[in-house]
Amino acid sequence: MKTAISAHQVAKRFGSVEALAGVDLTVLQGEFFGLLGPNGAGKTTLISALAGLVRVDSGRIEVMGCDVVSDYRNARRQLGVVPQELVFDPFFSVRETLKIQSGYFGIRDNDDWIDEILANLDLTSKANDNMRTLSGGMKRRVLVAQALVHRPPVIVLDEPTAGVDVELRKTLWQFIRRLNSDGHTIVLTTHYLEEAENLCSRIAMLQAGRVVALDTTANLLNRFASHALHLRLGAGAALPPVLAARATEQDGIWSLSFDRFSDIEPVLAQLRAAGCSLEDLEIGKPDLEEVFIRVMQGQQGDMML
Amino acid sequence: MNGFTTLFYKEVLRFWKVATQTVAAPVLTALLYLLIFSHVLESHVRVYGTVSYTAFLVPGLVMMSVLQNAFANTSSSLIQSKVTGNIIFVLLPPISYREFYAAYVLASIVRGLVVGAGVLAATMWFAPLSLNNPLWVLAFAFLGGAILGSLGVVAGIWADKFDQLAAFQNFLIMPLTFLSGVFYSVHSLPPFWQKVSHFNPIFYMIDGFRYGFFGVSDVSPWKSLAIVGSCFVLLFLLTLTMLKRGYKLRA
Numbered sequence: 001m002k003t004a005i006s007a008h009q010v011a012k013r014f015g016s017v018e019a020l021a022g023v024d025l026t027v028l029q030g031e032f033f034g035l036l037g038p039n040g041a042g043k044t045t046l047i048s049a050l051a052g053l054v055r056v057d058s059g060r061i062e063v064m065g066c067d068v069v070s071d072y073r074n075a076r077r078q079l080g081v082v083p084q085e086l087v088f089d090p091f092f093s094v095r096e097t098l099k100i101q102s103g104y105f106g107i108r109d110n111d112d113w114i115d116e117i118l119a120n121l122d123l124t125s126k127a128n129d130n131m132r133t134l135s136g137g138m139k140r141r142v143l144v145a146q147a148l149v150h151r152p153p154v155i156v157l158d159e160p161t162a163g164v165d166v167e168l169r170k171t172l173w174q175f176i177r178r179l180n181s182d183g184h185t186i187v188l189t190t191h192y193l194e195e196a197e198n199l200c201s202r203i204a205m206l207q208a209g210r211v212v213a214l215d216t217t218a219n220l221l222n223r224f225a226s227h228a229l230h231l232r233l234g235a236g237a238a239l240p241p242v243l244a245a246r247a248t249e250q251d252g253i254w255s256l257s258f259d260r261f262s263d264i265e266p267v268l269a270q271l272r273a274a275g276c277s278l279e280d281l282e283i284g285k286p287d288l289e290e291v292f293i294r295v296m297q298g299q300q301g302d303m304m305l
Numbered sequence: 306m307n308g309f310t311t312l313f314y315k316e317v318l319r320f321w322k323v324a325t326q327t328v329a330a331p332v333l334t335a336l337l338y339l340l341i342f343s344h345v346l347e348s349h350v351r352v353y354g355t356v357s358y359t360a361f362l363v364p365g366l367v368m369m370s371v372l373q374n375a376f377a378n379t380s381s382s383l384i385q386s387k388v389t390g391n392i393i394f395v396l397l398p399p400i401s402y403r404e405f406y407a408a409y410v411l412a413s414i415v416r417g418l419v420v421g422a423g424v425l426a427a428t429m430w431f432a433p434l435s436l437n438n439p440l441w442v443l444a445f446a447f448l449g450g451a452i453l454g455s456l457g458v459v460a461g462i463w464a465d466k467f468d469q470l471a472a473f474q475n476f477l478i479m480p481l482t483f484l485s486g487v488f489y490s491v492h493s494l495p496p497f498w499q500k501v502s503h504f505n506p507i508f509y510m511i512d513g514f515r516y517g518f519f520g521v522s523d524v525s526p527w528k529s530l531a532i533v534g535s536c537f538v539l540l541f542l543l544t545l546t547m548l549k550r551g552y553k554l555r556a
């Protein structure tokens with residue numbers, strides 16, 4: 001597999017803030033890659049550095065093998081960025097915006113592709129409306145469209161679903177998934193971890209400008225997250241002391257966590273043997289949110305970097 | 306159609322779409338200046354011995370409009386793009402800093418020339434106007450527009466807020482243009498203020514521009530050309546350096 005993006009020891013300070021503290025990262029061509037991290041972790045700064053909007057203090061970044069500084073023209077042709085901020089040019093209509101954006105990339109007759117993007121993002125009926133008159137979600141769609149006018153092999157979306165309704169989220173992900181299966185590399189940042197878990201095959205977690213976890217989504221889930229058992233006891237019943245010692249209680253619900261699914265069965269047997277009556281039982285699957293919280297709390301353990 | 310031509314086209318389209326504000330309004334302002342000043346001064350002032358005050362005023366107003374509008378175009382476009390954030394649309398594509406400069410400044414020259422032509426068309430009926438040498442007229446209009454357009458790039462990039470830009474405009478551009486001899490020949494000034502005027506680059510732009518109409522001027526057009534040309538080269542280098550470094554554009 002060839003690399004789509006490679007960041008090597010990328011560092012960037014804003015005054016006293018260390019936004020990126022030596023980031024090493026490789027994204028392969030065709031990947032659906034997630035870039036996660038709390039507010040201020042440096043996700044947008046990394047994307048901006050990739051796009052040439054931010055000049056790094058040290059380190060280097062390549063997009064499809066093109067250095068983003070010394071070979072910026074080719075690097076930028078390969079890259080489509082959907083910015084986090086909702087920005088637009090109030091002087092133009094949706095179609096004008098997209099035609100002008102195409103022109104910036106040296107593409108003259110782009111109407112067929114523009115029509116296709118508009119249709120896929122449910123914007124066809126708004127094509128001739130002025131940008132000012134669009135709702136926030138519509139403006140967000142236009143930003144996605146703008147990032148795609150030059151058919152970039154690498155597409156970076158910085159929180160594209162912030163403030164976007166369920167319907168568009170579905171259409172947007174359908175479209176992005178299709179682009180991904182057509183061979184486009186996708187990099188996504190989002191605070192909706194469920195979204196990332198469903199879409200991304202590999203994930204990097206950033207914290208204070210450092211990569212603190214980097215692995216396939218499946219490995220991350222297996223490594224950090226645990227299966228959980230949530231119990232509501234019958235009236236008068238008590239948890240056997242061995243179990244109570246390792247369980248936590250909240251609002252009358254006891255929770256136990258397990259590293260492996262197979263560890264659950266013996267506990268159920270123990271409960272049965274103790275004659276503990278249950279009112280309700282739920283098995284929780286590991287999810288990315290738990291992984292995220294654990295990683296952010298510094299439980300990297302034996303993680304692979 | 307490459308990045309440069311598109312950016313140039315977009316910048317022209319941007320002011321053309323709101324031409325009432327960006328073209329018609331400055332033409333009307335210049336016309337009002339002409340009506341008021343010529344009404345008050347026409348019978349009292351003669352310039353260069355033979356030229357009527359109104360005739361003298363017309364090219365001055367035309368050039369002032371060229372300069373002010375070239376400045377307004379780049380500075381307002383850039384600060385708006387920065388404040389709203391849509392500047393990234395031109396920073397993300399493969400557009401070099403030279404293309405960026407050329408597109409913005411050329412568009413500002415176009416705006417300046419369009420407004421200047423409008424002012425000329427609106428005011429030339431009020432006085433007999435000769436056209437001694439159109440080459441001087443064009444040369445100074447282009448260079449002046451390019452200088453003020455570049456200055457607009459500098460100001461638009463430097464200013465973080467609209468009021469900073471307004472300060473730049475009100476405390477630098479306006480005094481320099483109003484005190485440049487648009488409304489009077491500097492020869493009519495006391496010697497001290499004549500000297501001071503000669504430190505104002507805009508004085509040479511107006512004076513050289515006027516020479517193209519009347520074939521007479523306060524200083525030799527060649528001297529004016531040399532000074533205006535040097536100003537342009539200086540500002541060209543300054544602006545390009547700023548853009549190359551990504552000053553306030555690329556963090």
Ligand SMILES: Nc1ncnc2c1ncn2[C@@H]1O[C@H](COP(=O)(O)OP(=O)(O)OP(=O)(O)O)[C@@H](O)[C@H]1O
Nearest residue numbers: 014017019037038039040041042043044045046556
């Ligand atoms: N232009 C700038 N000037 C000064 N500080 C900046 C600038 N851009 C980012 N920072 C700082 O760098 C750090 C990283 O910011 P960044 O926007 O990359 O975070 P993020 O991971 O994208 O966060 P979020 O999830 O909130 O979007 C923050 O502390 C931020 O305040």
Ligand SMILES: [Mg+2]
Nearest residue numbers: 043044045084
């Ligand atoms: Mg961000």
